[in-house]
Each structure stands twice: as C-alpha cells, then as structure tokens.
Amino acid sequence: MRIVSLNDVERVPVRMAGASGVERQLPIGAADGTPSHSVRVFTLAPGGHTPWHEHPWEHLNYAIAGEGEIVAADGTAHPFAAGDFALVPPGEKHQYRNTSRRRPFLLLCAVPKEHE
C-alpha cells in the first residue's frame, strides 16, 4: 500500500487557460498503480478559480479546507466549503472558485487515471 502526507506531495502551478491562482498535487496517481481513479488536490489562492469547462468524465470532490463555490452549467454558483462533497457528472460544465479573501481553498478531486 501507499501512504503519503499531503504536505510531502509536490505542488505544481496549473497553467491551463482559464485557471488563476491554482496549484495541483497528485497524492494517488497512475504511477502509484491505482487501478482506476487518481486523486488530485487543488489549492486555490484567495480569488483563485479553475476554468469554467466540461469534459466527458466525472469529478468526485471533497472540500478539505476553506470556502468556495462550484459554478454549474447554467452559471449558478453553489456554495462548497470544508466538509462538503460533490459529484460533477461527465459532460456537466463546472468551475471551482475560492470565495475567501484571506484563506486558501483546498479541494480533493478524484478522476479516471487517464485524466489525472
């Protein structure tokens, strides 16, 4: 088995178009032999956000720390903060935003390993 502390996982800036103030970690990935899904953690700086985009695979989310929101396909922003879980189905447009002015927003996001 693999056990790793989030603090010991490399944190890499996300350069994707439409992303701002986002860093990514990969505590469980294809290189660790995961059979199906990988687990990423995104850290959004205050005011940071991911792209508002869609793709044909799901997201399984847990909000680890901080407070934010998920923008749905119709543009509605749903509160999403520490202790909340979310399922974003395949093909549904979505965006994660940090709504705090002071604290980072940490988000667990599991996806099929092909898209880690």
Next chain:
Amino acid sequence: MRIVSLNDVERVPVRMAGASGVERQLPIGAADGTPSHSVRVFTLAPGGHTPWHEHPWEHLNYAIAGEGEIVAADGTAHPFAAGDFALVPPGEKHQYRNTSRRRPFLLLCAVPKEHE
C-alpha cells in the same frame, strides 16, 4: 451536480464481523448516479477498528480528522492521520484503527460503486 455536507448524510453503524465502533456514511453513491466510484466516510470511535480483511478491489483513502493506523498484510501498523492519503491495492489485506483514546477518526474511502 450533487453537493452535500457530510453533516447532512445519514450515519449507519457497521455490523460487519470484525468491525468495532465504526459508522458509515455515503455522501456519493450509486443512487446519486456516480459513473464508477462511490465515496464513503467511516467514523471510528476511540479504540474502534474495521475488519482485518481483503477483497479484489482497491481503496482510495483520505484521513479527514483524527489519528489512526492502517494494518498491512504482514501485520505492520502504518500511521495514518488527518491530511494523509492512502492507496490500498486490490487483494491486499488491510485494517483501519483509531489510535486515539479521545477523538474520533474520520476516513474517506472511495471504492467501485458495486462495492459501496
């Protein structure tokens, strides 16, 4: 999309043989339309533990709160506490234990939805 707070998810005692002081929640499951994997949360009371067992599917774990350990196939206990991630591969024997005398140990555990 589905967003739910862990506090709003029903908590059910685990009656499985070999489990002690364990409750289960299912924030993301087959009934929510998850395509592949479900997300459970186990709360282990102080001194509580899951069975020491194996099965032909993986666990993707994140320790949400508290402190515990994972017992591996060879009987070695590996520390596993808040902020840690674990991958237990298919077929590898494992057990989760709460090592605190005072606090609950909360554990996220994603599995194929057929085994939620």
